[in-house]
Amino acid sequence: MADAPLLSVRDLTVTFRTPHGPVRAVDSLALTVRRGRTLGIVGESGSGKSVTSLAVMGLHTGAEVTGSVVLDGRELVGLPERELRRLRGRRMAMIFQDPLSSLHPSYTAGEQIAEHHRVHFGSRRAAARSRAVELLGEVGIPEPARRAGEYPHQFSGGMRQRVMIAMALACEPDLLIADEPTTALDVTVQAQILELIARLQEERGLAVVMITHDLGVVARVAQDVLVMYGGRAAEQAPVETLFARPAHPYTRVLLDSLPRLDDADDAPLRAIPGSPPSLLTPAPGCAFAPRCPRAAAAPPADRARCADTRPEPEAAQGRLVACHLPLHTPAHGGAR
Numbered sequence: 001m002a003d004a005p006l007l008s009v010r011d012l013t014v015t016f017r018t019p020h021g022p023v024r025a026v027d028s029l030a031l032t033v034r035r036g037r038t039l040g041i042v043g044e045s046g047s048g049k050s051v052t053s054l055a056v057m058g059l060h061t062g063a064e065v066t067g068s069v070v071l072d073g074r075e076l077v078g079l080p081e082r083e084l085r086r087l088r089g090r091r092m093a094m095i096f097q098d099p100l101s102s103l104h105p106s107y108t109a110g111e112q113i114a115e116h117h118r119v120h121f122g123s124r125r126a127a128a129r130s131r132a133v134e135l136l137g138e139v140g141i142p143e144p145a146r147r148a149g150e151y152p153h154q155f156s157g158g159m160r161q162r163v164m165i166a167m168a169l170a171c172e173p174d175l176l177i178a179d180e181p182t183t184a185l186d187v188t189v190q191a192q193i194l195e196l197i198a199r200l201q202e203e204r205g206l207a208v209v210m211i212t213h214d215l216g217v218v219a220r221v222a223q224d225v226l227v228m229y230g231g232r233a234a235e236q237a238p239v240e241t242l243f244a245r246p247a248h249p250y251t252r253v254l255l256d257s258l259p260r261l262d263d264a265d266d267a268p269l270r271a272i273p274g275s276p277p278s279l280l281t282p283a284p285g286c287a288f289a290p291r292c293p294r295a296a297a298a299p300p301a302d303r304a305r306c307a308d309t310r311p312e313p314e315a316a317q318g319r320l321v322a323c324h325l326p327l328h329t330p331a332h333g334g335a336r
């Protein structure tokens, strides 16, 4: 089916057993990603975005995963590790915030990319090596033949991230998951890496999942956005819709916390009041209730519903939103 999503996640729940009890890091999550599109997943630390990506890749060491993760028609939950290993790299690949921890310090960039290619395609060493040089050139590394012989510590942070991207692309995956790939980079290099990912996506028709805490990154690269809070989906919408008219109060405060061009130079950064919820002792109702300005201004009956009943994602205003009192609806005080 031409229009079927490449990645379809349904009812995904990831639970860690800890000495203090079970921690449900991801709870009943659903998402879809189509070929040639980028889904940005945003949220504060602990919202479950990285755990979601690790569960999709089958890298959720020590966690119990239930639900469904379908990649191009194939169910991944429950697949033996041997099968998953074959799919990682060949069909889906991941890049991380810190390429140094993912690259082996004792092997050259070229050797690591070539090995990846060789393992998945069974190619001869010389062919894999020449493909590694090609890939380094494709990701914008100057003098790729010479630099293929250099070790990770000889590359700058931005160049190391390019090496990681080349390694991820070595096996021509359909899905690329990028977990905070530019967080450790300065803004100029960040822009170059985001442009590179967008160009490669267009050229190769990749589906991309971009995990970030930075809504500015999402605005640049994503067509669709999933906002996560407390391990659950708060809102999922096309990027223009979400930025123009956020429906979930958490999305609203996330957007309000972004620095603006007209801010005074000495204006303090706008922090989100309160703390993310404890996943060890989840509240019965909406996880955002203790921090929610919309609930705080609501009549007692609405506030009680927010505190006692967990909102489920529902289709409204051209997106999915999990909120009893979404914005722009005439709840308790008129539209906002």
Ligand code: SF4
Binding pocket: 248, 249, 250, 286, 287, 288, 289, 290, 292, 293, 294, 295, 306, 307, 311, 322, 323, 324, 325, 326
């Ligand atoms: Fe706020 Fe209630 Fe909506 Fe939760 S359900 S985000 S507490 S208004």
